[in-house]
Amino acid sequence: MSNPILNLGATELGTAIRTGTLTVEDVVSAYLDQIDASNTAINAIISLRPRDEIMAEASEMGNSDPAGALHGLPIAVKDLADTKDLRTTHGSPIFKDHIPKADSLMVSRLRQAGALIIGKTNTPEFGLGSHTYNPVSGPTRNPYDLTRSAGGSSGGAGAALAARMVPLADGSDMMGSLRNPAGWNNVYGFRPSYGLVPPNPVGEVFLHQLSTAGPMARSVEDLELLLRVMAGPDPRSPHSGATFAQMDARSAKGTRIGWIGDWGGYFPMEPGVLNLCENGLTTLADLGCDIETIKPEFSPEKLWQSWITLRSWDIAGSYSYLYENPETRDLLKPELIWEIELGLSLSAQEINNASDIRSDWFRAVATMTDVDILALPSAQIFPFDVTLDWPKEIAGRRMDTYHRWMEVVIPASLIGLPALSVPVGFNQISLPMGLQLIGHRGSDARVLGLGHAYHQRTLWPQKHTPVLG
Known part of the structure; x- marks a missing residue:
């Protein structure tokens, strides 16, 4: 270049x-x-x-x-x-x-x-x-x-x-x-x-x-x-x-990071993923962050069930009109058809139950007063x-x-966290x-401020x- x-x-x-x-x-x-x-x-x-x-x-x-x-x-x-x-x-x-x-x-x-x-x-x-x-x-x-x-x-x-x-x-x-x-x-x-x-x-x-x-x-x-x-x-x-307005300019020193990693073996990881992420955490520790390995007291499988329910419900609401038309249905990829059919099959009670789990997870994270930041790999595979x-x-x-294979991202996505x-x-x-x-x-400002300090290093x-x- x-x-x-x-x-x-x-x-x-x-x-x-x-x-x-x-x-x-x-x-x-x-x-x-x-x-x-x-x-x-x-x-x-x-x-x-x-x-x-x-x-x-x-x-x-x-x-x-x-x-x-x-x-x-x-x-x-x-x-x-x-x-x-x-x-x-x-x-x-x-x-x-x-x-x-x-x-x-x-x-x-x-x-x-x-x-x-x-x-x-x-x-x-x-x-x-x-x-x-x-x-x-x-x-x-x-x-x-x-x-x-x-x-x-x-x-x-x-x-x-x-x-x-x-x-x-x-x-x-x-x-x-x-x-x-x-x-x-x-x-x-x-x-x-x-x-x-x-x-x-x-x-x-x-x-x-x-x-x-x-x-x-x-x-x-x-x-x-x-x-x-x-x-x-x-x-x-x-x-x-x-x-x-702008990112938080405070020092990274003293920021408490909870490293979830593979959630006690729940998330399968390709070899090398966790090692690289831990190298990144070492850099954050060098900046003064306090790193602690944690395992949230919450069922990750429940998060997954809540996720696929609410996601398919959302997707069916957005794209069922294409599914209901035979001419456009034939042009949809199989994964989208699967999502729509799952979403259309859900009962109101199933959707409510999924949102109950989402609400419980939000409360669990909101009351994690011993950490400022949660850390997870961005993917489970290279x-x-x-x-x-x-x-x-x-x-x-x-x-x-x-x-x-991308389950590791839903702890943030499910409850709208930065x-x-x-x-x-x-x-x-x-x-x-x-x-x-x-x-x-x-x-958001604090997360970006921490990321900025990391990037400069x-x-x-x-x-x-x-x-x-």
């Missing part, structure tokens, strides 16, 4: 543009050149706008006053978010020619902050599964090993960041969908407290609280930059209301063969669903891994860039 612009963080680029050290055209052209050089092999960016059209917009931005914090920064939006006049497929052949007439709320906030939308990032069909492949755009490959998965569902975003094809990326996270690809691409991904980033205000907005959008970046400082744009109340969203649909076993233990995936290094065959740092509800994304042919 010979162009030094690509080694600057998004915050640095913004400063350079505002002070005139760099022009918007300089920045955008550098990233488009990198896309030309790398994207054919990786397939992270899709629906890329014509270069002359993008550069004309860059020139116009360069001749105007900065519009906001993201002025002139090229961003590709995850292909689950509507972008006006730019193809949005959701990874589904049903929507392969879909051109939205309006931006989603999150995209409109990016534009208002001055971002230059250049295209989309690839995602699995409707974002289901932590492996980015679909029949419309194909698979996204890991920049650190092109034979491996980039994760998902924000796999295109994670891979594009790692390969320096964008300076920032939006992700979304239901079941680790930005934490998994962050870990697998040696970048950062932040799932904020539920409601901090409001959902698109369409359809049902009261019941389902499992998924949220969040920022991805190569530093925590850049995560903060994008989060300030994405976050903030929207009067049409009943669960929003919080604002985000990036796997890109040609697989999903791993059928981990460490000899069979996976009974297409997403059980969770930051930080890089922790590479295994013996140079595959990356991440560590989740999970805070109490509303402690480690600089994993800056010191270990992928080598692409």
Whole structure:
């Protein structure tokens, strides 16, 4: 990556543009050149706008006053978010020619902050599964090993960041969908407290609280930059209301971290995952954190049962209209059909029981007064063969669903906790891994502050860039 612009963080680029050290055209052209050089092999960016059209917009931005914090920064939006006049497929052949007439709320906030939308990032069909492949755009490959998965569902975003094809990326996270690809691409991904980033205000907005959008970046400082744009109340969203100003600048010293690890052997782990995460915890200990191995007094199997119930109920509510139409049902992948059928089979009592478990878990975490942060691996397995649909076993233990191999992320997802995936290094065959740092509800600033201190000590994304042919 010979162009030094690509080694600057998004915050640095913004400063350079505002002070005139760099022009918007300089920045955008550098990233488009990198896309030309790398994207054919990786397939992270899709629906890329014509270069002359993008550069004309860059020139116009360069001749105007900065519009906001993201002025002139090229961003590709995850292909689950509507972008006006730019193809949005959701990874589904049903929507392969879909051109939205309006931006989603999150995209409109990016534009208002001055971002230059250049295209989309690839995602699995409707974002289901932590492996980015679909029949419309194909698979996204890991920049650190092109034979491996980039994760998902924000796999295109994670891979594009790692390969320096964008300076920032939006992700979304239901079941680790930005934490998994962050870990697998040696970048950062932040799932904020539920409601901090409001959902698109369409359809049902009261019941389902499992998924949220969040920022991805190569530093925590850049995560903060994008989060300030994405976050903030929207009067049409009943669960929003919080604002985000800045990360907590207090010292990491004295922060109490509860390391759950594999939850006493409950989570199967590929060899090497726990070791790398423990190396990351050693760095946090060197920063003054107090690390304690803990085993929560709660049944992780109950969490799983609550999760699959509430998740399938949510998915059935969103996509049953496609299932009920025979023409579109034939175009749905089997995993989505399984989710919808499970969701439609649930009784009101089963849903209520699942939410009871969720409520009990929230109370259990909220009353953990002896820890400030919970820590878990970002995934239970290293990036796997890109040609697989999903791993059928981990460490000899069979996976009974297409997403059980990512069970380690649901303790945060189920109850809307802020969770930051930080890089922790590479295994013996140079595959990356991440560590989740999970805070109490509303402690987003503290989680990011801890992550920032960790990043300043480690600089994993800056010191270990992928080598692409």
